[in-house]
Amino acid sequence: MIRAEVFTLRVPLRDARAGAVQTVLLRLTAADGTVGLGESAAAPSIDGIEADTIAGELRDHLLSPLDSEKAFPPLLRALSPPARCALDTALHDLRARRRGVRVADLLGGPRRASVPVNALVPRVPIAEAIAWARDAWRRGIRTFKIKSSDRDADAALLGALRGAFGLGALLRIDANGSWTVEEAIARIRALAPLDLEYVEEPVKPGDLTGMARVARETGVRLAADEDARDAEAVRLIAASGAARIIVVKLAVAGGIAGAMEILQASEAAGLGVVITSRMDTSIGIAAALHLAASAKSLAGACGLATRDHLADDVTANPPRVEDGKMTLPEGPGLGVRLDPEALDRLQEGGEA
Known part of the structure; x- marks a missing residue:
């Protein structure tokens, strides 16, 4: 028998002005006491799905204990990608712990012991943003990413x-798909003197024709994020010439299994990949880290250092960043341990 517990967490951000993020934690407990952990951080501003919706979906499908892992495939197919992400990750963690191996070993084995990471620079006054970036620089991080705001503010922060x-x-x-095609071309051309590594999701998701035009007319590498939801989507991106890099997020891919399919499709199409987390705690970050450690190649630093933005965490041993790289945790499964006191402290919605 496998029992499921679902928790909705409210995790405060380091910048108190920004409030908190909500994330959903899933804990699977097998009859032998082995535990598997999964997570799906909500991003309603991007996909319109709230944490309560993710949690409710998991509770509806996991209300009763399940006889064995054989019961999970139909459940996974029935879930939305964010809910499927939590369940798929917890199953990978459970299977790996039962075998006494790391999740990365289930994915063909780690190809690297640590993964280079970028810093997501917060949209705060420029002096504060640069101080944040200098702290990341001191830890060896050399890649910086910003979320687009208005045109002048973007240019000012990138210039700084x-x-x-x-x-x-x-x-x-x-840009999170917020620019029109014409606006994207104009903005990217204006930023050309700053020599950007790449621009992510410049136009509305689904407009691959428009994105391909932006790529042609600017000559700057583009990365697809929201558009890269599964392997077939990756093949369409490659065929259209819309992007040269695929940003892989577990919550968009529906978990580790779906993300592996995206990695394989990207490699077959000759596209680079970067693995990125949402505003996850160290459970979701560890899952993405195992995926990144197992990828055949990476097109650049991965967006896994998002825990820097959180004022609290639900694990006792979060992955560390040293010399600009995040180290794969030791130990079986995801390699992170749930902190019971932190779970009580951050819990909003109780458990199923």
Whole structure:
């Protein structure tokens, strides 16, 4: 028998002005006491799905204990990608712990012991943002990403980063699909003197024709994020010439299994990959880290250092960043341990 517990967590951000993020934690407990952990951080501003919706979906499908892992495949197919992400991750963790191996070993084995990471620079006054970036620089991080705001603010922050760190820094901007095609072309051309590493999801998801036009007319590498939801989507991106990099998120892919299919499709199409987390706790970050450690190749630093934005965490041993790289945890499964006191402290919605 396998019993499931679902928790909705409210995790405060380091910048108290930004409030908190909500994430959903799933704990599977087998009859022998082995535990598997999974997570799906909510991103309603991107996909419109709230944490309560993810948690409710998991509770509805996991209300009763299940006889064995054989009961899970139909459940996985019935879930939305964010809910499927939590369940799929917990199953990978459970299977690996039962075998006494790491999740990365289930994925063909780790190809690297640590993964280079980028810093997501917060949208705060520029002096604060640069101080944040300098702290990341001291820890060896050399790639900086910003979320797009208005045109002048984007140029000012990227210019300040370039001025602070020179050509030794790699700069990225993520528009989250908020620009029109014409606006994307104009903005990217205006930012050309700053020598961006790439621009992520510049136009509305689904407009691959428009994105391909942006790529042609600017000559800057583009990365697909929201559009890269499964292997077939990756093949369409490659065929259209819309992007040269695929950003892989477990919550979008529906978990580790779906993300592996995206990695394989990207490799077959000759596209680079970067693995990124949402605003997960160290459970979701560890899952993405195992995926990144197992990938055949990476197109650049991965967006896994998002825990820097959280003021609290639900694990006792979060993955560490040293010399600009995040180290794969020791121990079986995901390698992270749930902190019971932190779970009580951060819990909002109780358990199923």
